[in-house]
Amino acid sequence: MTTSVLPLLLLHIFILSSMGSHGHGHGDGGAENREHYMVVETSSLLKPKAICSGLKGLLNVRLIRVHEYMRAAMPSSNGTWVALHRPYGPCSPSPTTTSPPSLVDMLRWDKLHTDAIRRKATAGGDVVLEPDKPIVDVQQSDYKMQASFGIGTGGRSGSSSSSSRISRPSAIDDPILAQPMSIDTSIDLPWIQCAPCPMPECYPQQNALFDPRRSRTSAAVPCGSAACGELGRYGAGCSNNQCQYFVDYGDGRATSGTYMVDALTLNPSTVVMNFRFGCSHAVRGNFSASTSGTMSLGGGRQSLLSQTAATFGNAFSYCVPDPSSSGFLSLGGPADGGGAGRFARTPLVRNPSIIPTLYLVRLRGIEVGGRRLNVPPVVFAGGAVMDSSVIITQLPPTAYRALRLAFRSAMAAYPRVAGGRAGLDTCYDFVRFTSVTVPAVSLVFDGGAVVRLDAMGVMVEGCLAFVPTPGDFALGFIGNVQQQTHEVLYDVGGGSVGFRRGAC
Missing domain, CATH: 2.40.70.10 (Acid Proteases)
Structure with a gap:
């Protein structure tokens, strides 16, 4: 261990110990840290593996031609x-x-x-795009x-x-x-x-x-x-x-x-x-x-x-x-056939002023390291679009600033990149670390659904994987970086969206 890394590691241990002693009070500090913090390999936050691990929980399916499909799951x-x-x-x-x-x-x-x-x-x-507007x-x-x-x-x-x-x-x-x-x-x-x-x-x-x-x-x-x-x-x-x-x-x-x-x-x-x-x-x-x-x-x-x-x-x-x-x-429903009860559900928002194409849900809060952020629920009133192609989740500025402050505090043991990277303002230099401890981040939805994100749903290429919307009450988005490894159920007939962790 080099002398340059030692102060950072000591600071890291101190921060985790302090946070563990001020939790929810329903267990010892060590168990609480394991629940509210994730130790992950640095490489998994920076560069994906080059080997296909297939479908987790289902049989692997490699698709080249339609006739090569195999029955590998029992949906509804x-x-x-x-x-x-x-x-x-x-x-x-x-x-x-x-x-x-x-x-x-x-x-x-x-x-x-x-x-x-x-x-x-x-x-x-x-x-309709203006004809003279450059593409x-x-x-x-x-x-x-x-x-x-x-x-x-x-x-x-x-x-x-x-x-x-x-x-x-x-x-x-x-x-x-x-x-x-x-x-x-x-x-x-x-x-x-x-x-x-x-x-x-x-x-x-x-x-x-x-x-x-x-x-x-x-x-x-x-x-x-x-x-x-x-x-x-x-x-x-x-x-x-x-x-x-x-x-x-x-x-x-x-x-x-x-x-x-x-x-x-x-x-x-x-x-x-x-x-x-x-x-x-x-x-x-x-x-x-x-x-x-x-x-x-x-x-x-x-x-x-x-x-x-x-x-x-x-x-x-x-x-x-x-x-x-x-x-x-x-x-037709969940891919495991009958597992609908294991989903954390939130109501689909019915808004007659929004085109029926979009699927809207409403956030109520955010948790970082097991702590609920002090964000007034009213700032989420604009709703959020569940979207399969949007990359990064977009939060109201008030909520984003609270998330950023809590995340930076929990990650104080690691050097931040000045000015951020690629438009993301909270990025870290992990070059001297083989593993890092990341605070758990959970999205709290209307109806009480709490969706805990995986480490890759919290950070992308060493940066906090969230951005602010143009203003509070603006339409937000739940991006697919945050949706990773969750089965997201759009129960349109039942009027809800569900989330199940570790589905793929």
């Missing part, structure tokens, strides 16, 4: 599931050839994305979840069904290449790039484009149909009696094309017939080359949830994996 009695992965992680079935975006790029994209959601949240429609070239996030879906059927003859759930006659069909798609709960309309899709109107994706002309079950939604009329703000008129769609994310990205129906394969035993989606022939902005498009799970009529609710139930859940693991998306 009428549910189904698919595996999720991180695009740059070692569990990705088709790793990208590019380097992952930097933390600076990811947080820059995150701000653009969340600002756009706020702008359109109460507008009742998408934000910001932003990077997609390494934290965005992806899953593989089969769209369309082979060209050979075979039986089909109008039922929303059938057993797939895979023996007589041509193999269907899986379409990797991002999972997004803040958009309603699913879409993928379709041939013909020439550059530069489309982005260069890694896998082959879906060609609806080679699918015997593919058809354009006709103009004048109920499905075309239900597009609402996503409608873009007609062309040759084919319904057209347009999705503007409001953050520099957009997609347009023909509204189609075709078969959606979730796994070998589950096919959704007449699945409606956007067949994109033009995009704007920067999309990840590792995906074919977006599988949207918003609360609107066009989403995967709404289209399958009659079959699987009005609920879904997902588990955001850590960088070295796989996660899952489950339609």
Whole structure:
């Protein structure tokens, strides 16, 4: 041990001893420290492991083609599931050839994305970009979840069904290449790039484009149909009696094309017939080359949830994996089938002034090291969006300042990086430490749900993984850094959101 490290370690021990002697008074200091502090390897806070550890609690599933899916879990009695992965992680079935975006790029994209959601949240429609406004070239996030879906059927003859759930006659069909798609709960309309899709109107994706002309079950939604009329703000008129769609994310990205129906394969035993989606022939902005498009799970009529609710139930859940693991998306309820009682639940907020796409919850407080912060609950009145693609949780400034003060106090044993890093203002230099002790941080939701975050949900690349919203009472976000390893249950029919730790 060097003399330069010794004072820091002694200070660290002193701080932990002081905090342990002023806890809740329901146990000895050592047990309380173990409960309210986490000793973690420094490497796990800075760089993910390069080896895939698979699905934790479920059998590992490596997805290359739709026909290679395996039944590895029992979701709710009428549910189904698919595996999720991180695009740059070692569990990705088709790793990208590019380097992952930097933390600076990811947080820059995150701000653009969340600002756009706020702008359109109460507008009742998408934000239309000004034609002369330059498009910001932003990077997609390494934290965005992806899953593989089969769209369309082979060209050979075979039986089909109008039922929303059938057993797939895979023996007589041509193999269907899986379409990797991002999972997004803040958009309603699913879409993928379709041939013909020439550059530069489309982005260069890694896998082959879906060609609806080679699918015997593919058809354009006709103009004048109920499905075309239900597009609402996503409608873009007609062309040759084919319904057209347009999705503007409001953050520099957009997609347009023909509204189609075709078969959606979730796994070998589950096919959704007449699945409606956007067949994109033009995009704007920067999309990840590792995906074919977006599988949207918003609360609107066009989403995967709404289209399958009659079959699987009005609920879904997902588990955001850590960088070295796989996660899952489950339609119909929890992925472990009957484990709904083990979720900490908070009510979904019903706000008629917010577009139905978004899933709102309400925070009531924050705990750091077992202590509830002195934050008036009223500052959380704006609500928070549960979002699968937002990276960092955004808190009201009053709550964020209280969290930062408590966190810095608990981490006083470690040298802080002056000025922060990548827009995060509380970062640490762990170069001289092989392990660090991080205070437990828990989010307290309306209804009494207390969600304790893992260490990777507290810090990202050595920094406190939270940022403030533009102001108190502003719309906040619960990001997927904080959701990591939790199964998040969107029980839309039951009006609640649930959280279960250690699910993936």
